[in-house]
Amino acid sequence: MRIPIIAGNWKMNKNKKDTKKFIEDFEALIGDTEVEVVICPPFTSLDSASQMLKNSSVKLGAQNMSWEDHGAFTGEVSPEMLLEQQVEFVIIGHSERRQIFSETDDRINKKVLKALEKELRPILCVGETLEEREGEKAFEVVKNQLVQGLKNISGEDASKVVVAYEPVWAIGTGKTATPEDANEMAAFIRNTIKELYTEEISEEMIIQYGGSVKPGNVEEIMNQTDIDGALVGGASLEAKDFIEIVNF
Template sequence: MARKKLIAGNWKMFTLSAGAAQLAKAVADELTADENLLVAVCPPFPWIASVAAVVKGTPLLVGAQDVYPAKEGAFTGEVAPEMLLDAGASYVIIGHSERRHVIKESDSLINEKVKFSLASGLKVIYCIGETLAQRQANETNAVLEQQLSSGLAGVDAAGMANVVIAYEPVWAIGTGVNATTEQAQNAHAFVRSQLAKTYGENVAQAVLIQYGGSVKPDNAKDLLSQPDVDGALVGGASLKADSFLAIVRAAMG
């Protein structure tokens, strides 16, 4: 079956208010509605509402980089799904390797975030990926299987309609080293086979699986041409409109 592609920009902890609005507008101004392609940007929390206002009425979607699994409460510094929706976000990134390895988020917390976000009406970009040591020890598939089962525990087939998987090998994030097209395709095909075991072939064939990890204009077309690569989660290259738009164009075929 033909799947849409999703190109999402993860701005991480970059941009100030004016620059965020300018970047979002520059991207939105170049987008035309395409039923086969979704494009999103995920600014830092403080800029979500202003970016959403700038891109309102355009095809550009807005996401957040994290969330807390509660409706409200005494959780100093945290942001609830309902707040993100109210600010104009429709997607949220959960389980990014920087949150797993730098912020030390546990599998159980990540799973709570996934389930609560879906129940609140957010679409989830769920990140998985192995470290260099794990790849060198031939543990890639075992790591991906474990992260899929732990992160998606309690998510049913209907819930998977609002889940995007982002395969991001940790050794390729921000390093300038990206997986070869063969490595990316093999990992994506494995992820789809695991989804089929859990949810059945129909669900597995419908789920979008993005690649992330040093995606740039010069490697995007080859990566996105792979049969099981359904888009990209873009880091550094999403901070400049021209490079991000070049990746968007590569997804158009």
């Protein structure tokens, strides 16, 4: 049975003080839950979050990382630096990294490989732009991102990867793919994993949906057959909103 993973991607929001306040508020609300919860603060808040989550069921994630262990890579953060902060998950290939910072499939693949090598659990993001969807290329684009992102990754390691389907046109826009459209793509992703690996691995894989997930739409999204969680942006910044999503 797949255990849903709800992850909050704070993006470039919240300083250390804000992070501490959020975790205090969230921990007071969470109680028992049937999902795995991950929060992904900015790098500068990882230490504060790590200290506060030591005895918590909430897991810590990072928003990005380098594929190098160390060296002359100004501005980068290595997997060892994340592990030092008890980070367990890392978002890789988010559409904002692809679109704004021109990250290629090759670089994303290197990061996934490195995360798995270091026993970090990658959340590999895939998704099409509005132009690609309107041009009826959505499935082609997502399949290519999956194939390239999982290149040279064994079946055993592939089962540890979380795939987050995030249609680019629905991120931060207030637009959301219909639950049926989101599930259609999630099922396509699962079938692609079956083609690349085995049916067993495809059935084990956690597939999240991301793209303007909110308390008002999360239940319908999570009730879809092939969606096993959510990668939440703006709605993860307020404890009361995020807890409603977690307790869908």
